Amino acid sequence: MESPLTLILIIHILAGHYLEMENHTTVTELILLGLSSDKQIQILLFFVFLVIYLITVVGNTVIMLVIRADSNLHTPMYFFLFHLSLVDICYSSTIVPNMLVNLLAKHKTISVNACFTQMFFIFLSASCELFMLSAMAYDRYAAICNPLHYARTMNKRVCRQLVGASWTIGLIHSLVNTVPVFKLHFCGPNEIGHFSCELPPLLTLSCTEAHTNKTALLSSAILISFGTFLLTLVSYICIISTILRIHSAEGRRKAFSTCSSHLLVVTFLYVTAFVQYMKSSYVSSLVLDKFFSIQYSILTPMLNPIIYSLKNKEVKMALGRILKLSISQSV
Template sequence: MENHTTVTEFILLGLSSDPQLQFLLFFVFWVIYLITLAANAVIMLVIKADSHLHTPMYFFLFYLSLIDICYSSAIVPKMLVNFLAAHKTISVNACFTQMFFMLFSGSCEISMLSAMAYDRYTAICKPLHYAGTMNKRVCRQLVGASWTMGVMHSLVNTVPVSKLHFCGPNEIEHFSCDLPHLLTLSCSRTFINKIALLFSAVILGFGTFLLTLISYIHIIFTILRIRSAEGRRKAFSTCSSHLIVVGLLYGAGFFQYMKPSSISSVTLDQVFSIQYSILTPMVNPIIYSLKNEEVKTALGRIFTKKKKCFSTDVNRVQL
């Protein structure tokens, strides 16, 4: 091992080596990133500004939007720089830092969605106990638990990887410092790292998925027992947005990690990585704003209030 040169930086090969295509990809992902930041920021501001949205469901949605901003910001800025850079390098420490925040954001995302599923289960299946069960203390504890699991999942995988030796090659066939790709470049034995990744991913991923699945099984049976069609529609409308988001995230994740090795390819891996790490943070606030009447109503109230304030200021200036 002493005869090898220690790697001080990695090369992110990205999505393409064609300069013209890279410029187009820069524009596309720059627009996606701006939409992600703006849409999630708007959701957070609306929830904070409108007292009608100070409920457990929107409390969780606020932090989900914050996590989506963190998730996208951990990947896209460096990705945009590399689209225009001649040397697409990232230092070893910066690579580990990016990997930490990617694992943290992804873990918090699925944990938060599980907490939101439990909130919908309590609201629909146990409405009489909802106010007492989902009080402010419980909501804060669920958010804190999500962040704690995210930190633990990140540390369990990042700390052992930081102790590995990298002596070359240093090219990552990806647009970010994805953990599985880093393990293939290590000159050290990575058996322990792979076991840690497998167990932490299975425990966290399967555990949160099982909680979400159980919650929605109870929700579906409860909705089916409602006699009126209008009552079923109203009950389902309160969780339809969350169900779409969960389906998109877990659908891409399961296909990514459960697909047969015969159809595995670098391009396919990159496509699904883009879907759940870059497109999902952009799509989430759009789904919640389009499918949720309360959010649209709150947006209307805020715009109306701002318009009245603007008209009043104009009239004062004219006077």
């Protein structure tokens, strides 16, 4: 016959096991803490980001329509710009609408599956953005450094292949980082200190080992970010070197004007990303992380069409022709 002490020990072990099982209840919803818990600030942020989103969608849509409507813009550079605008709309629409809902909602929840879906499209859009900008840098390299062979180098087939490769690699990158997440178990806590479902804060909530996920994230991020950065950097080193060898100041100005918009967009994006990921741990904070995330995932898609329309004479001329034609037809 077992002693009372043994029975107490067995009961204690069973109770502990039961409590452990209770504590590992599968989480079905996640809470996005967002940018602020203050109601008045949330309402202000709602209108600010609503305006940003409307400018993003309208601006990029106008760019796409102008490029499609004007035959003078049916060139490789504007073919890539068309797809860059499409990516920017997808990127912003992946994050901002849900963010706007949460700014006004009392319970800022998102289902686990919806969170995974949002994360998938964030990876896809971000990867495509980088590859599309690299393709545009290569296009400018071909136009300035090898103008006599430009038509053959950047023919329609090559342009379609570069765009197709951008979407394909973006899809692979997204699947590599999203599919392993489905094997993780989330049992609480379920609060994400962010306004969107990004992988790093999500991995901290996992109750199971996430070493494979962290390795996949780090490896793919290094491969894609540094790969596209080096391609863009080498292209612009060659471009600048070629421009500096042009004897006339007018020739240098014209050559530089063809890539100034793209160079401004690339600089803005990479400087922001570089500052975020290379900043010292002493200045690392949740507020700074949110700020930089807003800058490259929400502000950049809005600024791209503004930069290309304000600094690009051909786009402004095409837009003017379309407006005149619309007015003349309506009269």
